[in-house]
Amino acid sequence: EVQLVESGGAKINPGGSLRLSCAASGFAFGNFWMNWVRQAPGKGLEWVGRIGPKVRGGTSDYAAPVKDRFTISRDDSKNMVFLQMNSLKTEDTAVYYCTRAAFGFDPWGQGTLVTVSS
Amino acid sequence: QSVLTQPPSVSGAPGQRVTISCTGSSSNIGARHDVHWYQQLPGTAPKVVIYSDRNRPSGVPDRFSGSKSGTSASLAITGLQAEDEADYYCQSFDDRLSGHVFGTGTKVAVL
Numbered sequence: 001e002v003q004l005v006e007s008g009g010a011k012i013n014p015g016g017s018l019r020l021s022c023a024a025s026g027f028a029f030g031n032f033w034m035n036w037v038r039q040a041p042g043k044g045l046e047w048v049g050r051i052g053p054k055v056r057g058g059t060s061d062y063a064a065p066v067k068d069r070f071t072i073s074r075d076d077s078k079n080m081v082f083l084q085m086n087s088l089k090t091e092d093t094a095v096y097y098c099t100r101a102a103f104g105f106d107p108w109g110q111g112t113l114v115t116v117s118s
Numbered sequence: 119q120s121v122l123t124q125p126p127s128v129s130g131a132p133g134q135r136v137t138i139s140c141t142g143s144s145s146n147i148g149a150r151h152d153v154h155w156y157q158q159l160p161g162t163a164p165k166v167v168i169y170s171d172r173n174r175p176s177g178v179p180d181r182f183s184g185s186k187s188g189t190s191a192s193l194a195i196t197g198l199q200a201e202d203e204a205d206y207y208c209q210s211f212d213d214r215l216s217g218h219v220f221g222t223g224t225k226v227a228v229l
Contacts, residue, residue, distance in 0.1 A: 035218065044120065044223040045156070045164065045207050061217050097163055104154030104169035105209065111163055 002026040002107055004098045009112030014090055020083040020112055022098030030054060030076040033101035036083050038094035039111075046094075050101065051081060065091075088116045121146060122208055122221035129227040130198045138224045140191045140208035146219060148189035151211040155184055155193045158205045167206075168193060195226070203228045 008020040022034070033056075036048040049062040051072040060072045071084040081098060095111040123141045130136040140153065147153055153171050156164035166175055168184035171191065181202075183194045191210075195202055208221035 037220075044205075045158075045209075045220040047209075047218040047220060050218070063217055064215070103173070103175060104152075104166040105156070105164075106166045106169070106175070108163040108165070 002100075004100065004107055004109035006096065006098050006109040006112040009096065009114050011115040011117060012088055013118050014088060014116055016088050016116075017084070017086045018088065018114060020085070020096055020098075020114070022081045022083075022109060024079045024081070024098075024100070027100070029079040034072075034074060034081040035099050035101055035105060036072060036081075037097045037099055037105070037108075038092075039097070040091075040094040043094075048083070048096070085114070088114075090116050092116050120222045121212055121215070121219050122210065124206075124208060124221040124224045126222070127225045127227060129229055131229045132198055132200065134198050135194060135196045136198055136226060137195075138193045138206055138208075138226070140193070140221045142189050142191075142210060144189060145214040146189075146210045146212040147186065147191055149213050151213075153184070153186055153191040154209045155182075155191075156207045156209065157202075158207065160204075164207065198226075198228055200228050202226060 003025045005023045035050040051060040069087045074081045093116045097111045098109045099105040128136045155168040157167045158164040167182045171186045172184040181197045206224045212219045
């Protein structure tokens, strides 16, 4: 079964840092673009960023609101993708989903909640 | 602010047909990038119901269909059922932003 499981969400003060993890199973992880998508409480979906396969240079792209603050990385030996979030703002409060780019974004993890508040 | 615009809500009686529009521009849908559609039930992660404009994943009922023309795309649900009540989002890639973009989302209500 193709599965993604996020972890690492927490309540954190503005200006702080947090690292989210996403464990993948059931597919050839190294061959796929992996994405992070977030959803603020009661709001719509917002693409955060992506990282490509190593064969495509492992390049990453980010949405404007998080560029220069967030960094996506991957460890193909452990089938994991990470989202390092620095200089967190209250507007970063959201459920963060990990998802694979394949026939759209499929599958999605269950999400992990990040709350940025003092 | 999303670059893909959807109506905030649509509704229909059981058995009826509803359509959801997704309006983009020349840098995303008009640039011939694939459009995908997601269903999000309350409290759950999104699930793809249409990928690459008009393709249905295994397990998605054939009541769901997608189309695309110019800078817009549409999702149609025929034979509306109570279980279709959810939020729906379109998604594509934007050349100007160099990233993926989601629509504003549409809440489907079954009357």
